[in-house]
Amino acid sequence: MKMSKLSLFVLLTIGAYLVLKIVVPIIGRFLHPGTWPLIPTSLLKMYMLFIIVTILLYLTSKEEDAKALIAPIKATLTDPSKRMLRNIIFAVIPLLAAYITYSNVAPSYDAPVELRSIHPAPPSSVNAYNKSYNLLTLKNPLRDDAANYAKYVKEGGEVYFKNCFYCHGDKLDGKGHFYQGFNPQPLPFMGTDTIAQLSESFVFWRVATGGPGLPKEGAPWLSAMPIWEHFISEEEIWKVSMFIYDYSGNKPRTF
Amino acid sequence: MNIKKLFKMHYLLAVILLIATVSISEAAKGDKEAGKKVYEKKCAWCHGWAGAGDGAAADFLNPRPRDFTSGIYKYKTSNIDNPFPYEEDIYKMIANGMTGTSMPFWKDVLSDKDIWNLVAYVKSLAGLEGEPAAKVNYGKQVSSSAESIKKGKELFIDRCSECHGDEGKGDAMKKLKDDWVGNRIWPRNLTKPWLFRAGSDPKDIYTRISTGISGTPMPSFDDPASKKKLTEEEKWHVVNYVTSIKNEARRLKDGDTVVKAKRLTGELPKDVNDEKWKDVESTAYPLVGQIIAKERFFTPSVEDITVKAVYNDKDIAFLLEWDDRTNSIPGDAKAQELADGEFYEDAVSIQLPVTIPEEMEKPYFGMGDGSHPVNVWHWKSGTAKDPQSVNVMDATGFKNIKKRDKVNITAKGSYNKGTWKVMMTRPLKTDNKDDMQFEEGRFTPIAFATWDGTNGEKGSKHTITTWYWILLKPPTGSKVVFIPLLVAGIVLGAELLIARSVKKK
Numbered sequence: 001m002k003m004s005k006l007s008l009f010v011l012l013t014i015g016a017y018l019v020l021k022i023v024v025p026i027i028g029r030f031l032h033p034g035t036w037p038l039i040p041t042s043l044l045k046m047y048m049l050f051i052i053v054t055i056l057l058y059l060t061s062k063e064e065d066a067k068a069l070i071a072p073i074k075a076t077l078t079d080p081s082k083r084m085l086r087n088i089i090f091a092v093i094p095l096l097a098a099y100i101t102y103s104n105v106a107p108s109y110d111a112p113v114e115l116r117s118i119h120p121a122p123p124s125s126v127n128a129y130n131k132s133y134n135l136l137t138l139k140n141p142l143r144d145d146a147a148n149y150a151k152y153v154k155e156g157g158e159v160y161f162k163n164c165f166y167c168h169g170d171k172l173d174g175k176g177h178f179y180q181g182f183n184p185q186p187l188p189f190m191g192t193d194t195i196a197q198l199s200e201s202f203v204f205w206r207v208a209t210g211g212p213g214l215p216k217e218g219a220p221w222l223s224a225m226p227i228w229e230h231f232i233s234e235e236e237i238w239k240v241s242m243f244i245y246d247y248s249g250n251k252p253r254t255f
Numbered sequence: 256m257n258i259k260k261l262f263k264m265h266y267l268l269a270v271i272l273l274i275a276t277v278s279i280s281e282a283a284k285g286d287k288e289a290g291k292k293v294y295e296k297k298c299a300w301c302h303g304w305a306g307a308g309d310g311a312a313a314d315f316l317n318p319r320p321r322d323f324t325s326g327i328y329k330y331k332t333s334n335i336d337n338p339f340p341y342e343e344d345i346y347k348m349i350a351n352g353m354t355g356t357s358m359p360f361w362k363d364v365l366s367d368k369d370i371w372n373l374v375a376y377v378k379s380l381a382g383l384e385g386e387p388a389a390k391v392n393y394g395k396q397v398s399s400s401a402e403s404i405k406k407g408k409e410l411f412i413d414r415c416s417e418c419h420g421d422e423g424k425g426d427a428m429k430k431l432k433d434d435w436v437g438n439r440i441w442p443r444n445l446t447k448p449w450l451f452r453a454g455s456d457p458k459d460i461y462t463r464i465s466t467g468i469s470g471t472p473m474p475s476f477d478d479p480a481s482k483k484k485l486t487e488e489e490k491w492h493v494v495n496y497v498t499s500i501k502n503e504a505r506r507l508k509d510g511d512t513v514v515k516a517k518r519l520t521g522e523l524p525k526d527v528n529d530e531k532w533k534d535v536e537s538t539a540y541p542l543v544g545q546i547i548a549k550e551r552f553f554t555p556s557v558e559d560i561t562v563k564a565v566y567n568d569k570d571i572a573f574l575l576e577w578d579d580r581t582n583s584i585p586g587d588a589k590a591q592e593l594a595d596g597e598f599y600e601d602a603v604s605i606q607l608p609v610t611i612p613e614e615m616e617k618p619y620f621g622m623g624d625g626s627h628p629v630n631v632w633h634w635k636s637g638t639a640k641d642p643q644s645v646n647v648m649d650a651t652g653f654k655n656i657k658k659r660d661k662v663n664i665t666a667k668g669s670y671n672k673g674t675w676k677v678m679m680t681r682p683l684k685t686d687n688k689d690d691m692q693f694e695e696g697r698f699t700p701i702a703f704a705t706w707d708g709t710n711g712e713k714g715s716k717h718t719i720t721t722w723y724w725i726l727l728k729p730p731t732g733s734k735v736v737f738i739p740l741l742v743a744g745i746v747l748g749a750e751l752l753i754a755r756s757v758k759k760k
Contacts, residue, residue, distance in 0.1 A: 034319060066383075070678050074757055077753070077757045077758070078757055078758055079756050086754075090747070090751075093746060093747075093750060094742075094743040094744070094746040094747040094750070095743065096744050097739075097743055097746040098739040098740065098742055098743035099669070100741075101738055101739040101742040102735065102738075102739040105734060105735055105738050105739070106731065106735050109513045109515055109728070111512045111698060111724050112698050112724075114615055114617075116615075157300055157311070158300075159607075160300070160310040161300035161301065161310065161311040161312040161733050162312065162315060165300075165312060165357070166315075166357075166544070166546055166553070167541075167546075169298075169356060169359070170300075170301070170358075170359045171297075171359055171361075171363075171364055173271050173364075175359070177356065177357045178543035178544060178546065180507070180541045180543070180720050181542065181543030181719070182542045182543070182720060183512075183721045183722070212619060212624070216616070217614075218618070219615065220614065221617045221618060221619045221620060221624065221627070222617070222620060222721070222722065224547055224620070225720065226274070226546070226547045226548070230549065231549075246726060247296075
């Protein structure tokens, strides 16, 4: 039996809703064990709107398709044998509308959603240590000294375990013993989502200038990432960068 | 010697041999050389390259990482005659970590085998070999009942309160140090079992009471030579009491980011103990060390703060509650006994933006920034000479903090058995342009900080929170009923119109 266009529409919409509501958190849980990352309600509404519009466009792309979609609705409205159904639908839709409006105007304690870009585009140059660095050409000078690689990594580890692990974690998983106190939470270095995507000059910029060094789309007023030029030397930043790449088995992006 | 006797001797020898091989094969669960490799990658940073508890991180931590060369382990299930833990005990501490400390759980990144290898390696650092001979005796578990809890409470007051406080919040009457480097150590707050380091099941607590916590002043209550010894049954009563004093209100709830200020029609509460606070919802927030700006502070003793707020048409009042093990009164002889040298007043503060943000952009969460000033209400607990005080500060960053001459808030705190309660009140609206003006129905950023003076907290050394929200929830007016009805009417009208037009065709 061929499915009616209308049922297809309803099914697709419900399917999309379930994906956003359940499948996405499951994937999130898989990526970040121990969490159940929900899509905030306001975002969910926006996504659903786009999805419904897309499905409608898809289903009505041909004239006869559009007619087929509307046909059952038309039938319900006119066919005398469907009177009962018609009355029920006529009663349910306004009630539904009233309910949706109510849940929108009723005061709620849902905190506003704060969207921020995790990896905003870096500036082309940054000022730190009373110098200006061109981020396009900046390289980690210690990497040229391959003979001392192991030594630098170890020294970087010492820097890390004096300064960074409270937040970024003993396991570099973003879960140090203070991580709960911050929002956004400290980023992990393990896995391939963070420093694996970044060039080392980006890491230098982020470490030297910290949260307040972010552009507006990164919400600098929220980030607890300290301004490290106040605490550690330029060389120590390069060493700790080598440590976090080495420990996590990641490589800085070079292109 | 007759044959029979000889046979018996052989028999004995065989048994001994058997026991020996079993225990050797048991002790050989892990390979210490393989363990060393993992140790040097993951553990040495804290526990030190030679295992002496002196890694790079050690000086920034309280408790300090374990010194494995001492062979002393805090958590074990072997009985009082056996000072060292089972390998299984060490395994569990590595796999599960120690909540509330920097010691993480490793079972997510290390395999079973790696962990057994680590056990073998850390044991070898103190030359420990073999397994203990006997476990703690659990007797017959007494299930919890009002009667058992009552008995447990009496025993608790007698045996435990000198360290853990009358209500179990760890508000000690003694200064306690550990056995390794004489680090200051605080008795556990037993009303927050989710922060216990080695588990909070009744059986875990029973084990702690039985073994004590080696290397710390927490004694074993199985010592036959001690007048304080508890029988198996008594220990279960104490366990039942301890599990009954859990304070859920202090527990952090994921996603609970909004202080829900409740509107009252009459007067606001008079003080921290006013009945009116009883049915106001509270929210708990984690406090962490201020490790962002100079001078940083790494070893806080206060873990969290709970907040309530109420308002009427004139004023808003906050009730801030946090567990602090010491009432720090500089100049007071008793408070001095609990302190290490110089100490300071306890304190708490609330931070608010001067302008409620229209968009996402807020002041920097650490005392604001140049273009976004914040208000800080700062209450201090007073000294033997000076009474409690409250100040308002205008800040545009860590380094730009100005104390006002005139204060338009009132604050009063009271300390009782390990808990501070402080109430702060201010008019909703003021005529000072540097003040934030509260508005009903607007999500407004808010942040908190505390100082435990006996723990050396003063100035920039204190705990902080990130930005949370406060919402003065307006009473639900007629709008909430009227608008949905209107919408329902319009939709019904539209339906009828459509139906008619379709029929006509």
